[in-house]
Amino acid sequence: MNKTEEISLISEADESARNYLKSIEDRRVFPDQAALLNLDQLGGKLSNDGADSFETLNLLASVGEAATVTSNGPNYYGFVIGATLPVAAAADRLAAAWDQCASSHVNSPAMAKIEKVAGEWLLDVLGLPIESGVGFGTSATACGMSCLATARAGLLQAQGWDVAEQGLAGAPVIRVVVPETVHVTVKKALKLLGFGMSNVEYATVDDQGRVVPEKLPPIDAQTILCLQAGEVNTGEFDRFDQIIPAAKRAGAWVHVDGAFGLWARASRQKRSLTEGVELADSWTTDGHKWLNTPYESAVAICRNKSLLAKTLNADAVYSTAEDDAQKNITLEFSRKAKGLGFWAVLRTLGRDGVEKLVDQYCDHAMEIAAGVKELGITVHNRVVLNQVLCSLETDEKTREFLDAVQRSGEVWFGPSVWKGRPVFRISVSSWRTQSYHVRKLLSVIDRHL
Numbered sequence: 001m002n003k004t005e006e007i008s009l010i011s012e013a014d015e016s017a018r019n020y021l022k023s024i025e026d027r028r029v030f031p032d033q034a035a036l037l038n039l040d041q042l043g044g045k046l047s048n049d050g051a052d053s054f055e056t057l058n059l060l061a062s063v064g065e066a067a068t069v070t071s072n073g074p075n076y077y078g079f080v081i082g083a084t085l086p087v088a089a090a091a092d093r094l095a096a097a098w099d100q101c102a103s104s105h106v107n108s109p110a111m112a113k114i115e116k117v118a119g120e121w122l123l124d125v126l127g128l129p130i131e132s133g134v135g136f137g138t139s140a141t142a143c144g145m146s147c148l149a150t151a152r153a154g155l156l157q158a159q160g161w162d163v164a165e166q167g168l169a170g171a172p173v174i175r176v177v178v179p180e181t182v183h184v185t186v187k188k189a190l191k192l193l194g195f196g197m198s199n200v201e202y203a204t205v206d207d208q209g210r211v212v213p214e215k216l217p218p219i220d221a222q223t224i225l226c227l228q229a230g231e232v233n234t235g236e237f238d239r240f241d242q243i244i245p246a247a248k249r250a251g252a253w254v255h256v257d258g259a260f261g262l263w264a265r266a267s268r269q270k271r272s273l274t275e276g277v278e279l280a281d282s283w284t285t286d287g288h289k290w291l292n293t294p295y296e297s298a299v300a301i302c303r304n305k306s307l308l309a310k311t312l313n314a315d316a317v318y319s320t321a322e323d324d325a326q327k328n329i330t331l332e333f334s335r336k337a338k339g340l341g342f343w344a345v346l347r348t349l350g351r352d353g354v355e356k357l358v359d360q361y362c363d364h365a366m367e368i369a370a371g372v373k374e375l376g377i378t379v380h381n382r383v384v385l386n387q388v389l390c391s392l393e394t395d396e397k398t399r400e401f402l403d404a405v406q407r408s409g410e411v412w413f414g415p416s417v418w419k420g421r422p423v424f425r426i427s428v429s430s431w432r433t434q435s436y437h438v439r440k441l442l443s444v445i446d447r448h449l
């Protein structure tokens with residue numbers, strides 16, 4: 001492909017992207033059956049001689065696009081997916097042209113600086129210890145795994161055991177305590193790290209999914225205690241100020257999964273929900289949920305920066321780098337700058353803008369909760385954040401209603417299970433969602449009751 005063709009191909013992609021964005025308010029939120037059936041056109045037998053680049057792009061722009069979920073729009077309330085703020089999307093497009101391997105300064109001075117600055121701003125806006133190490137990774141899942149590996153290395157080191165050298169066989173036992181409502185991805189990280197699910201101990205939670213401090217299993221210097229800022233169903237917070245100081249005195253490592261809820265730190269209205277969270281040892285959060293960065297932007301934050309760097313170091317004879325080079329504090333070696341979206345959004349919104357975004361989600365969730373209650377729908381949670389957990393009189397009605405709303409294509413939210421019963425979960429996490437979208441949501445709900 002020559003230069004003219006390359007530029008023209010990229011321009012076509014940009015044109016399609018522009019048109020997609022223009023249609024984002026009015027697109028179906030979930031693709032219809034015909035669009036789903038057409039997806040078969042993307043497959044078939046792999047050819048020997050390949051295809052024309054323009055034709056490949058056109059196929060993607062037509063068949064692929066028609067089957068997208070409009071989670072980047074204002075009417076999507078599923079899974080805490082989050083849309084993408086324009087500046088972050090634009091920065092991503094630029095970065096695609098640069099195609100930087102953002103492993104360290106020598107690989108990409110620009111990206112190394114951007115991620116360093118993004119890390120500092122992030123600690124500032126979240127009010128976490130400024131000495132912490134900040135590794136930008138793919139997901140809260142992957143970043144949680146980095147934090148938990150570091151936690152285990154740290155607790156074992158305190159017991160005189162170097163896990164990187166000596167391995168796990170014969171090592172002092174490290175216990176793990178998690179809330180009964182722990183997110184599945186924390187369990188996944190624990191499984192991959194070899195903790196074994198039957199060894200994990202569960203902390204009793206209350207009717208909002210928060211750990212009951214008085215019912216915590218015994219915590220000692222060989223315990224990793226996982227807590228939550230933003231329980232996935234209710235959006236609730238564990239009582240960090242009541243739990244963490246005692247756990248720390250006992251010598252435990254406290255890790256906080258704050259995939260979306262940690263952003264409550266940025267809001268003066270909501271910050272008190274997170275009181276004491278700054279006393280933990282490690283934290284994970286996502287940019288791709290509440291900060292509305294593009295996907296694959298998450299972060300592992302670890303108070304003990306050198307322990308994070310020691311645990312995740314990936315220096316090689318041909319690739320030595322600074323201790324806090326991103327390849328040395330994340331799971332990835334070759335990687336794109338996953339901190340770029342954080343940098344672009346934090347720089348553009350500033351502290352006040354992030355607060356406004358957080359408050360906007362929470363205010364809309366309150367409006368939704370009030371609106372659905374007026375329609376006679378049961379709301380199961382206190383709605384302290386962005387999650388509204390609902391059901392109808394019977395399990396069957398709940399399921400049928402959800403199915404009908406999803407099929408409408410006008411708005412979308414998903415199912416969950418709360419206390420063993422089917423519920424539906426409305427999550428607000430798109431910067432595009434405004435009060436008139438909330439009114440639309442309520443009228444769609446009303447029509448399908």
Ligand SMILES: Cc1ncc(COP(=O)(O)O)c(C=O)c1O
Pocket residue numbers: 080138139140141142183185186230231232257258259260286298
């Ligand atoms: C509370 C919580 N923790 C962890 C995760 C995992 O995040 P990610 O999808 O970025 O791996 C999620 C959501 O997906 C979540 O809601």
